[in-house]
Amino acid sequence: MRRVYKLDNITLKNITKQYNGITVIENLNLHIEEGSFTVLVGPSGCGKSTTLRMIAGLEKVNNGQILIGDRDVTDIAPGKREVAMVFQNYALYPTMTVKQNIEFGLKNKNIPKSEREEIINEICEIVGLKDYLDRKPSNLSGGQRQRVALARAMVKKPKVFLMDEPLSNLDAKLRNQMRTELIQLHKRLGTTFVYVTHDQVEAMSMGDQIVVMDKGKIQQAANPVKIYNDPDNLFTAQFIGSPAMNVLPVWDITKELDYIGFRPEKVTISNEKNENSLFLNGKIITRERLGAETIYLVKTVLGEIKVKAFIDTFKEDTEVVLNINYSDIYIFNFNGKRLRYLEEKEKFKLLEVRLDEFWA
């Protein structure tokens, strides 16, 4: 018998959260599609964990409404929201065995023993815990504890899975492995996942919707491709992608301080100037060879620029020319807001004149 997982969308309406009078989240609106793998990502203190904990009901909201499906859960106890959560430190019950840990939620729901056994067997088969049911958490490895936490969440048949940095306590190799497993698990269960991380690589590789947050505000919510190729603002542009996007201050025609940005991998490093592209002269400061690719740090009149290239033949202290296609350049105003209208080529030409003046 395959268990059918229910799923639901989540809507946050005008959510405000304060701690001791300090507003950490103000007027947050977010819709999470049912069945999606949504990743909340941002630097520490951006409010992503708080948002997740408000969905779980572990934090009260000061203002606003939380809906799971059509049900208003704003004032409903955590246990009654039909959500399950995986914590960063797993939060397993140390005095209980693996089986008791998984069974605890089912017992509290007064599910009969035979049914409990059946559910536990099925889930432990999926996450590969069958041989460890009688162990205590202290006798398990990090990866196994992670699986217990997952199993404990899964047995409750939640409509929503909430995960608060579940992989950050694992070593790099195990983290990669669990990342793949979580993606597969999401496909298999088909239920709604909300996942919090500070790691943009994790966000890009796992999420089908990414919510970039900073200082308690949503910077952009979109799919990974759009987030990467079409960022709404400077914060998103710089937060997503490694190495981070190059951002250089320029003066535009309205004399406001604006920024142009382009990704290190979109820069062509060569000895000559290319027609029909923005070019900058510079000198290589450092060269990091990562195997497949090489990262150069190049000093130009506009500042230091990182270049990610597949050729590693340029040596330190050599003069080079950097070419960037106009289509790969993003323009932001002084607030960090993207100015898409300026990126059209003709208007951009005006900017180029200013750039030429700048280093002349």
Place this chain on the structure above:
Amino acid sequence: MSFGHKVKPYLMLAPAMGFFFMFFIYPILYMFFLSFTSWNLISPVKEFVGFKNYKELITSSEFHTVLTNTIIYTILVVFLSISIALILALWLNKKGYLYGLTQGAIFTPYIISLVSVALLWLWIMDPDYGLLNWVLGILGIPPSKWLAHPDTALISLVIVGVWKIVGYNTLVLMAGLQSIPKEIYEAAALDQATKWTTFFKITLPMISPTLFFLMIISTISSFKVFDTVQIMTQGGPVNSTNMMVYYIYENGFDFFKVGYASAAGVVLVIIVGIMTLFHFMFLSKRVHYR
């Protein structure tokens, strides 16, 4: 390593070890020796009598009463002081001025000298002019004879014993409660656990090492109760509050039966020793997480 290097640590430990041997090891060994003799504390002759003192001890109905009193006193003090402390710890385990003040207030008796505590309670429990009977009177409860009656005297000492250590137990239990990660309670909330289930399935098992620790140390300290007996009842009325250490003291220094007192001392050492063993066995079984 040179000879000097090997000897140096022992030389540095020597003064402490000297005191330790002189004031702990030697008296204990000497007590074992004395328990096989008949001696009146003054006479130069210590007559060897074999197991006579132990035989007398085992057959003495007075010693049986003393042992029973000690066990009742210990069980009551341990049970009451820990269960009251647990309730207080759960209640006080919050931040706030009033909670801090209460914590301080209930801990204070622990740092007061037991002699002062005994004198204070002697006055509080005075059958005619005592504060306790006065309060009971206000509440409409008939007054009690407290220390003056064989039926209530032991209970009175239990009250003083509990009052003295309950603050310490509370503090230790609060430390135990605070070591439980907050996320575990959050996980329990998401698992729909009620308050009772959370307490019995999560809180209690997680502070069990602390509870065992408190049980052992308060059992040992209750077994050795002396000051309150000496000051408040001198073992009376009719031996109803006579307990091990006071009995040893009484026999040794009031009746000058040093051999007999030493034999009782050996019995106390054995009982406390067994309890200490239990302590270490429980400690090694402590729950470890991560």
